Amino acid sequence: MAEFKHTHHAHCESGVISSMLSYHGLKISEPMVFGISNALNFAYIPFVKIGGMPLVAYRSLPKSIVKNIKNNLKIEMKLETFSSQKKGEDRLDELLDEGKIVGAQGSMYWLEYVPDELSFHFNAHNFLIYANEEEKYLISDPVFQDAVKCSKKSLSKSRFSKGAMAPKGLLYYPINVPKEIDLKPIIAKNIKKLAKNMLKTPVPIAGLKGLRYLAKSILKLKNKDKKYAKLFLGNIVRMQEEIGTGGAGFRFMYASFLQEASELFNDNIVLSDASKMMLEVGDEYREFALTIAKSIKSKKDIDFQSISDMLKNIADNEAKVYKRLLEFKA
Amino acid sequence: MNQENVPQDNSSTYAKMKKTIYAKNSDGKMQGISSSGWQVEETVTRQALDDIEEHIKEAWEKVKSGEKSTLYYYMYKQKMDLTLLSQATGFFQWTIKRDFEPKRFAKIKQNRLEEYCDVLGITIDDIKELPNG
DSSP, X not given: OOOOOOOOOSSHHHHHHHHHHHHTTOOOOXXXXXXXXXXXXXXXXXXXXXXXXXXXXXXOOTTHHHHHHHHHTTOEEEEEOOSSHHHHHHHHHHHHHTTOOEEXXXXXXXXXXXXXXXXXXXXXXXXXXXXXXXXXXXXXXXXXXXXXXXXXXXXXXXXXXXXXXXXXXXXXXXXXXXXXXXXXXXXXXXXXXXXXXXXXXXXXXXXXXXXXXXXXXXXXXXXXXXXXXXXXXXXXXXXXXXXXXXXXXXXXXXXXXXXXXXXXXXXXXXXXXXXXXXXXXXXXXXXXXXHHHHHHHOSSOOOHHHHHHHHHHHHHHHHHHHHHHHXXXX | OBGXXXXXXXXXXXXXXXXXXXXXXXXXXXEEEEEOBOHXXXXXXXXXXXXXXXXXXXXXXXXXXXXXXXXXXXXHHTTOOHHHHHHHHOOOHHHHHHHTSHHHHHTOOHHHHHHHHHHHTOOHHHHTOOOOO
């Protein structure tokens, strides 16, 4: 087997899968992994609070990338969780001794290599463990520029962190990776699926309906305490920009996927159009973030109406991307 | 976004790290570009970190004045809140609130104390002591 090489990605889960499959001989980019695992989404769930703020997510549920890649690419992938920490530690050592590189889930908070500024209780962080040397595990954490080292104590604490989305020591690795896969039918299917999901999800908290719902909720901040309003708005931007999204809540990454897909389909015009449109939507998200950051810093009253309008406008323009994508014929 | 517009603001909240942002290069191709930070992001991360700091400070004062038990302080110190602590320990929120009362916390059962220590990642000795301000 070739020597493992760390790659710096935008997002943890898609980054792990891209590195893992590429190592096994199936060269696949992070945006491609993201696109064909149908990972783009939007959700605003006001009754689920994280750090006192409602849940805002720009992607599908954690672990769905691993599961969808397994199903969509028909790759045999082993996922193992453990009833005890000791079993999970021993199994990891066993797999590394066999020369495997292993995907793992853990809490960001307990990983000693994560600086304080970035250390929050998030149980669904993903990274690759590729060796065990001199009492330290060598880790390829996709959102870090370089490979990192971690002690057994810190790694185990992270892998067996408790609470919501508890990782239970999850390890995953492929058994059999084909060197080549015809991605075209998988791309076509998942693009359609995404477009329909985003446009037509029946529940008001997901897809573009969720985005419009969030826009409405921003208007209601008028009647709330100013500090709360600012934290609420700040939380949206953090989820959009901060949590390893590749910028603009994964929209830039998806634009990159569409461009790559267009090339695979002999420069398909619908896909390249949609890629450009998505890139522009991404820029609008960045504008939205900038406006919020300015309001947070300013002592003046916040113009909730214009912030809400911006988001509604984004929803309208993002809808156009999905409508364009529905015109795609493989 | 074009490659040249990818912000390089050396944000303090990146802790000297870099992040990958997808942007369009001069050939019109999208690719991952390293960013050293963005002021906008720094503003909102700093806001969240300040909020946590404020909670820690308030909690410290409340423990110092005898209003709350040390558990209350360590919950915030370890970047948790009641929801997270309840999810991690599996204890009901109202029972945790009870342990915030100094008198009750002094009589806490050993196994319950150990569970708190485990999820907060601190020792049994530490959890009973309030550090100097």
